[in-house]
Amino acid sequence: MAKSPMRVVVTGAAGQISYSLLALIARGDVFGRDQPVDLVMLDLPFAKDALEGVVMELQDCAFPSLKSVTATCDQTEAFTDIDVAVLVGAFPRKPGMERNDMLAKNAEIFKAQGALLNTVAKKTVKVLVVGNPANTNCLIAQKYAPTIPKENFSALTRLDQNRATAQIAAKAGVTSDKVSQITIWGNHSATQYPDAWHGKVNKDGAEVAASAAVNDDAWLKSDFITTVQKRGAAVLAARKLSSAMSAAKAIGDHLHDWIVGSEGRWVSMAITSDGNKYGVPEGLIYSFPVTCEAGVWTVVNGLEISEFSREKLTVTAEELSGEAKYAAEFLEKASA
Numbered sequence: 643m644a645k646s647p648m649r650v651v652v653t654g655a656a657g658q659i660s661y662s663l664l665a666l667i668a669r670g671d672v673f674g675r676d677q678p679v680d681l682v683m684l685d686l687p688f689a690k691d692a693l694e695g696v697v698m699e700l701q702d703c704a705f706p707s708l709k710s711v712t713a714t715c716d717q718t719e720a721f722t723d724i725d726v727a728v729l730v731g732a733f734p735r736k737p738g739m740e741r742n743d744m745l746a747k748n749a750e751i752f753k754a755q756g757a758l759l760n761t762v763a764k765k766t767v768k769v770l771v772v773g774n775p776a777n778t779n780c781l782i783a784q785k786y787a788p789t790i791p792k793e794n795f796s797a798l799t800r801l802d803q804n805r806a807t808a809q810i811a812a813k814a815g816v817t818s819d820k821v822s823q824i825t826i827w828g829n830h831s832a833t834q835y836p837d838a839w840h841g842k843v844n845k846d847g848a849e850v851a852a853s854a855a856v857n858d859d860a861w862l863k864s865d866f867i868t869t870v871q872k873r874g875a876a877v878l879a880a881r882k883l884s885s886a887m888s889a890a891k892a893i894g895d896h897l898h899d900w901i902v903g904s905e906g907r908w909v910s911m912a913i914t915s916d917g918n919k920y921g922v923p924e925g926l927i928y929s930f931p932v933t934c935e936a937g938v939w940t941v942v943n944g945l946e947i948s949e950f951s952r953e954k955l956t957v958t959a960e961e962l963s964g965e966a967k968y969a970a971e972f973l974e975k976a977s978a
């Protein structure tokens with residue numbers, strides 16, 4: 643029997659990440675070629691013409707599983723009856739702005755979008771926040787959508803996981819598909835902790851620990867971590883634009899594995915820390931290793947955490963707690 647269409651909204655749809663992402667979704671690479679998609683694209687009014695151009699291009703791709711395309715600048719229209727919300731649009735950091743200024747600007751956007759999802763989206767909606775600061779924006783949207791289960795909110799750290807996986811693959815002399823169980827802990831920021839200590843590499847047909855395949859613990863404890871932490875900044879410096887093709891690929895990976903299933907593979911997702919077994923404070927959107935089946939993620943529990951790793955897990959949790967506190971205080975002041 644044919645599947646019923648899935649209604650998917652992408653915000654920031656006229657931006658550079660979306661330009662790569664929309665085709666992945668429309669072609670069926672994310673939810674499956676047999677899954678019809680009603681695609682909804684939201685952006686700000688100034689981008690209306692650009693949005694219309696993207697609609698024309700999507701039509702011109704003649705994708706069989708793309709059932710309909712709607713472009714709108716009306717948030718209510720965009721979020722009504724939505725199954726999947728990919729929140730890419732955000733206020734970018736401008737020259738001279740502190741991180742807290744950006745947090746404050748985005749707190750307002752994600753408060754409004756959370757509240758709207760709460761009233762007009764399906765209660766089963768799955769929300770992926772990409773716009774930075776992604777973890778804290780996600781926390782805010784979740785807070786203002788109390789009738790949607792907390793587990794339905796996630797933020798993107800899959801790009802960091804893919805970056806880390808590629809670094810391990812290059813160092814071990816294998817292709818990326820031979821590397822598994824690389825984890826990103828914490829915030830999508832320079833405090834994130836890329837962790838290869840539980841990783842595996844399939845080398846010449848045999849599965850070995852990533853640390854053995856790499857055979858350079860000093861690198862795993864230093865340059866590997868900083869390269870992944872600073873990769874976004876390195877791409878920005880080179881391209882004069884932030885990562886877009888790789889971000890879109892990672893969004894597709896995240897959505898596919900969450901909604902369709904990860905088939906036992908570990909993936910990293912920033913999700914609610916409530917009930918975790920790693921001592922991460924409750925109430926944060928923190929990246930953990932998870933497995934997913936049909937829209938439900940489960941944290942991979944029971945991993946041994948060394949003292950080296952524990953310290954790193956704490957640093958990134960402290961940064962997230964600080965961001966959450968700042969955003970909450972800002973929103974309280976704004977509504978007083």
Ligand SMILES: NC(=O)C1=CN([C@@H]2O[C@H](COP(=O)(O)OP(=O)(O)OC[C@H]3O[C@@H](n4cnc5c(N)ncnc54)[C@H](O)[C@@H]3O)[C@@H](O)[C@H]2O)C=CC1
Pocket residue numbers: 653654655656657658659660684685686689730731732733734751771772773774775776798799800801802830884885886889
């Ligand atoms: N979590 C992650 O791994 C990554 C996150 N990012 C973040 O993703 C976001 C988007 O990046 P790009 O596509 O490169 O930016 P972009 O500036 O090319 O596009 C953003 C689009 O969002 C729109 N927008 C802004 N506020 C909006 C709102 N309230 N509602 C709807 N649309 C809105 C803008 O008009 C613009 O068209 C940025 O915040 C960036 O920092 C980027 C790469 C990786």
Ligand SMILES: O=C([O-])CC(=O)C(=O)O
Pocket residue numbers: 774801873874875877878884885
């Ligand atoms: O720094 C940015 O704006 C883009 C980003 O999040 C990344 O590339 O990881």
